[in-house]
Structures are given as C-alpha cells and as structure tokens.
Amino acid sequence: MGAATETFYSVIRRQGITRRSFHKFCSLTATSLGLGPLAASRIANALETKPRVPVIWMHGLECTCCSESFIRSAHPLVKDAVLSMISLDYDDTIMAAAGHQAEAILEETRAKHKGQYILAVEGNPPLNEGGMFCIDGGKPFVEKLKMMAEDAMAIIAWGACASWGCVQAAKPNPTQATPIDKVITNKPIIKVPGCPPIAEVMTGVVTFIITFGKLPELDRQGRPKMFYSQRIHDKCYRRPHFDAGQFVEEWDDEAARKGYCLYKMGCKGPTTYNACSTVRWNGGVSFPIQSGHGCIGCSEDGFWDKGSFYDRLTNIKQFGIEKNADQIGMVAAGAVGAAVAAHAAVTAVKRLATKREDADHNS
C-alpha cells in the first residue's frame, strides 16, 4: 500500500501470469473485439502504463454495514475488485496498518495522486459542536473529509448515511449528521444509497469507473442510473398480484403463504429506487420481498422519518397526533359537510322567517 504507483500489468504479473500469457491475452482480446493488428500492442501498452485507480475509503458516523455488504460481492468477487481493479490505499476498518502509519497514507496519497484518487465515504460527518461527535485520528471527521475531498477526482457516497443522512440524522438529529453533498459541494459525488447498498451495485459502480475511466451517468438525485432508475415495484416478481388486486392483508393469512403483493402491509417498493428486485442479495439468492417482508425503502431519502414501515399511507406528524392523509381528509370533509348542513339549515330557517315577515308585512 502506498508504494510506487501500481499498474494493471504489475498486478497481473504478481498473480503469477507470465508475460507470454499476458501478450496472448492482449492479442486474443484484440482479435475477439475485431480490432486491427496494432490494437494488441496498444492494449498491452495501456495495461502496462495505466495506473490502478487509488481509492481512499473513509468511515464517518456509520455502522459499517456498507463494508459488510461490499466484502460479500459475488460478481465481481470483492477480492478481484480490491486486489486487481483498484488500489485500496486506505480503509481504516480493514487495513493492516494502524495509527500514525495509517494516517500517513492519507497525506501521501493526497500529494502523489492529486486529483487522481477516488474518495469513498461510508457514513457522514456530524457538524454540531464543531464536529466533535465523530473523532477520527484525533480530529473531527468533517475536517478529515474536507481535507481528502479537496484533491479527490470524485467522491462515492456509500449508503444512506453518506447519501441522505440515515438514522443518525433522524429527527431531531442531535449531532447534526449531514449527508456528504451538503458538506462537499465542489466535487462530483456519486450517491450509492441503501442501508446497506447491494454488494454487486457497489462493486459495479467501482468497476464501471475503472473500466471506462469516467463516472457513470447519474440521475437527478445523483444516483447511478444503471442501478437506481427503476423502483423495486417495477421489477418485483409479485407485481402480477398487485395488478390483479391480490394482497396480503395479515402477516399470517393465506395470501401471505401464497406470496401475494405486500402493498397493504406497507411495502415501500412503489416509492423506492433500487436494484433489489433485479440484482437481489447474497449473490442473487433473495431479497426482502421474496423473504415475505415488505421493502422498508432504505435507499430513499428520509426513510427513517416516514412513520411505520408497515403503513401504506404515511403518517403526518404536523397535526400533533399521528394521522395519515385519509384520516385528516375525512375529518376535514366531515367538518365541512357538517358546516354546510348547518349553514343550509340556518338558511332555510332564515328564509322561512323572512317569508313570514314579508307575508305579515304585505297583509
């Protein structure tokens, strides 16, 4: 770690592949892609000279579930992502170095790869009390974040913490935990939300950047379009039951056993943008809805402050007592209905009285 810049070639050689095999691979790649005779040497040249992208992985206020997810990536295997694709120069949770040695790597990377490295941030900085709620290496995390962001090429905001704030930012947010894009405003930020994000989505984002040398296309909210442009609901295998009008009404009813739609149980699939229903979890084994529980919307902004995970209609707290839009609406409509009826009654009485008065007057 932190030594002379490593190229892809040196990594390939380190893994026991001979130079002969390396050139065979380059020729084969050029041929299979239908490229001209010169392409093989150009591919070889690129792999020999292109440095692996250095990545600095930092941890703010978080629970490390993003790292836990990341290390379980199956396609590509996380070992390939970490050992072959990127040069993970710093990750205080899983690196061997510690203390001053570890912190020295930050300065070194910053100086040597100015504007070249990717800053991957897991968690977010709390800003209250000068950032004292998260001390990392003897100083507030927010200072470390700002320092490393200054010379980064781009920032990856891992998870709901870095992207939106997550549970530590739940009302009233005593530590003033703040998402990365509210603190760093002058660098491109890729949000990869989820609590945690899907492992393959995380390695997929990294792989894309390494392979194409550019950032993936982002949506309006700064999430990679390739993983976050559709809702869980749009690709859910239980969607036919939704369209048919077949819902689980109770957790232990017949419909639950039959695997009907969890819409009425408060599934947030219809409002959640993520790849769970396509990529799934644990190497494609399952995802929450497949396991019989509704989506809690963990990749959405503010999911922690939107009331119960088991309500279809969101509770609105501004009215003092927790009511959903329908309950509030019905009370309002009822009150107006009563007012209309009362007004009509008074009108009728008045009218009768006026008529009698007029009749008396005329007679």
Place this chain on the structure above:
Amino acid sequence: MMDAVAPASDARPDLAAIAADASGERAVGRPSVYVYEAPVRICHWVNAFSIIVLMVTGYLIGTPLPTVAGEASDNFVMGYIRFAHFAAGQVLAVFFLTRILWAFVGNHHSRQIFYIPVHRKQFWNEVLHEIRWYAFLEREPKMHVGHNPLAQTAMVTGFTLFVAFMIVTGFALYSEGQGIDSWQHKLFGWVFAIWPNSQDVHTWHHLGMWALVVFVMVHIYAAIREDIMSRQSIISSMISGERQFRD
C-alpha cells in the same frame, strides 16, 4: 368581471326597471345574460366527471379493495382501477389545458377563475359583502353576471391552484412508472427535487385530493344555495350558458 359588465350594484336599478311593479308580480321577459361559452361548459362537465373518477379510483389505489380470489393471470382489478385513474387524469389535464387556452380567446368570464384582482379595493369590498351575506348579516344578496368576488377567490384558490397541483404531482408520480427517459419525467421530474422521496409526493397528492373533496362540497352547496337565495340561475347556467335573473 364587474367592471366589464355592469357592476352588480348598478345592475339592480336596470333590473328593477324591467321588473314588475312594487306589488311583487313577476316580469314577463326575464333578463338573461350569456355568461358561459360552450367550451367553458364542456370543460366544466368533463373536468367534473374526471375529478369524480379520479377521486374514487385514487382512493382505491391508496386503500385497495379486498383481495380477489383466483389466479393472478385471471384478474386485473388493480390494473383497471389504475388505468381509469391515469386515463381520467390525462383527460383532466387536456381539458384543464384547453380551459387555460380558452381564457385567452374567450369572453372575460372565461378568465375569472385564473386570477384575483388583489389590487382593487372595490373587489375586496364585494368579497366582504359576500362573506356578510353568507354569515346572514346581509338581507339582500347582490347579483353578479359571472362569479361573485368571493366565488372567484374560492375558484382560483380552491379549484385552479389545487387542480394544477394535482396535475403536476400526478404526472410526476405517473412518470415513475414510465421511466426516467419518458417525457412525463422530463416535464415533471422536478417535483422530486422538492420532495426527493416520492412517498412524500404520494402523501401530498392524497391531501390534495381531500382538499378537492372539500372544494366540491362547498362548490355544489354554494351553487344550489345561490340558485335559490340569490334569485339568479347558477346550476342551469352551466348547461345553457345563460344566467337568468328572477326578480
């Protein structure tokens, strides 16, 4: 607008002149004014019908009917409800847009529901008078050719703004299913810049529906009441286009 036609208060002597004698006998020829042009009336009834369909189906989307039995492939209950909602929503959007365009070419009554003349003192005096009338503090109502000032205020805030809000949030929610490359998302995706979590947009869309329920209740009540109490046609005016004064 009161300044274009004779102001309500000025209209009364004219009406009195053609009205019958003091004993209360009715005039033979009732005075009537052409107020609502055909496109305004068509838009009114199409929108009214669409809004009713939207309210019923919208409520059933938020609170679906009990589970239907059988195979998923044999049923399409939620699908039909959602189809009706989306279809009615787009009909409403088209006719609301038509209604806006008609405000540019129609008579001055067609513009009434799109603005409030906040700068005119006379207008606010008339609003006050109408409020006093509804509070049973005025004995005689004033007559208006178009909407009375209070009704105009209610139409702009209670109908035009709310329906516009519902159309915008509705299309934004619809764009979620159509995908981020759809024209709906390109036109209305900015709603998610205000509320990044579409769960909030759903909640606001829901509250907007209830606001319109309240509007419809007041609107229908006021129309029936004024028809009787103000001795001028209100309900039949939206069918014939003519406002008759029964004095």
